[in-house]
C-alpha cells in the first residue's frame with residue numbers, strides 16, 4: 654500500500670518521496686524502480702528508499718502504512734497489539750526526524766493507531782490524521798454509481814464513525830448531483846449497498862487471500878497528502894481527534910474535516926438524527942474498546 658501511495662504521489666508530482674521499510678533493501682529497490690518510471694510518465698520528482706529514517710528528515714507529510722495487513726478470517730481488531738508495537742516504533746522515529754510533519758495514518762485498526770501516533774508523537778491534534786473515510790466513501794460511491802449506471806463523479810457520499818464494520822454511512826446526506834439517494838433507489842437496494850460498503854475491505858481480502866486492498870487505499874491517502882501539500886482545503890471524511898464534537902471525547906473517529914497546509918484545519922459537525930447519533934456512539938464505543946486495551950499495554 655505504501656509503495657502504491659508513493660507511486661500515486663509521484664505520478665501527480667505532489668512531492669519528492671522517501672520509502673522506508675524494515676525489509677532489507679526492498680524500499681531501495683522499489684525507490685529506484687519508481688525513479689526510473691519518471692522519464693516514461695514524465696514526472697520530475699525524486700523517489701528514493703531507505704531502511705532507516707535519516708533520509709526522511711524534515712518531511713512535510715509522513716504517510717504511515719507500516720504494519721501487518723489482515724489475513725482471511727482475521728478482523729481488523731486482531732491486528733491491534735501487533736500493530737500497536739509497529740506504530741509506536743515508527744512514530745518515535747518519525748517524530749525525531751521530522752518534528753514538524755503532518756502524520757497521515759493508514760495502518761489498521763485505523764482509529765486506534767491514530768490515537769497511538771497522536772500520544773507517542775505528542776504532536777498537536779491537527780497534525781495527526783487518519784485515512785479511512787475517503788476509502789469508505791469511495792467504495793460507497795462506486796457501488797452507487799454501478800447500481801444507477803451514472804458517473805462516479807456525480808455521487809457524493811457521507812460516512813462517519815470508526816473504520817470497520819460499525820462505520821456509519823449517512824445515506825440521508827448522500828446524493829447524486831444533489832438528488833437524494835432515497836429518490837433514486839428503494840430502501841432494500843440502499844441497505845444492500847450500505848452493507849457491502851461496511852464489508853468492502855473484507856470482500857477484497859476474501860478474494861486476494863494473502864493481503865488486503867491497496868490501489869484504492871493508496872489513492873485515498875494520496876488525495877489527503879495532495880490536499881495538505883497544495884493547501885487545497887478539501888473537505889474529506891478523515892479520522893480526527895475529537896474533544897466533545899459529536900459527543901465523543903479523547904478518541905479518533907471519522908468525521909468531515911477541512912484538510913490544508915495546517916493539517917486538520919476544521920472539523921465539521923453535522924446535525925444527526927437520533928438513529929445516526931446512536932450508530933455513531935456505537936462506532937465510537939468500538940474504537941474506545943481498542944484504545945482501552947492499548948492503554949493497559951502502555952502503563
Ligand SMILES: NC(=O)c1ccc[n+]([C@@H]2O[C@H](COP(=O)([O-])OP(=O)(O)OC[C@H]3O[C@@H](n4cnc5c(N)ncnc54)[C@H](O)[C@@H]3O)[C@@H](O)[C@H]2O)c1
Nearest residue numbers: 654674675718719720721722723759760761763784785870
Ligand atoms: N485505513 C485503511 O483504510 C486501510 C486500507 C488498506 C490497508 N490498511 C492497512 O495498512 C497497513 C498496510 O497494508 P499493506 O497491504 O501495505 O501491508 P503489507 O504487509 O503489504 O505492507 C506492510 C509493510 O510494513 C512493513 N513494516 C512492518 N513493520 C515495520 C516497521 N516497524 N517499520 C517499518 N516498516 C514496517 C512490512 O515490512 C511491510 O512491507 C495494514 O495495517 C492494513 O490493514 C488500511
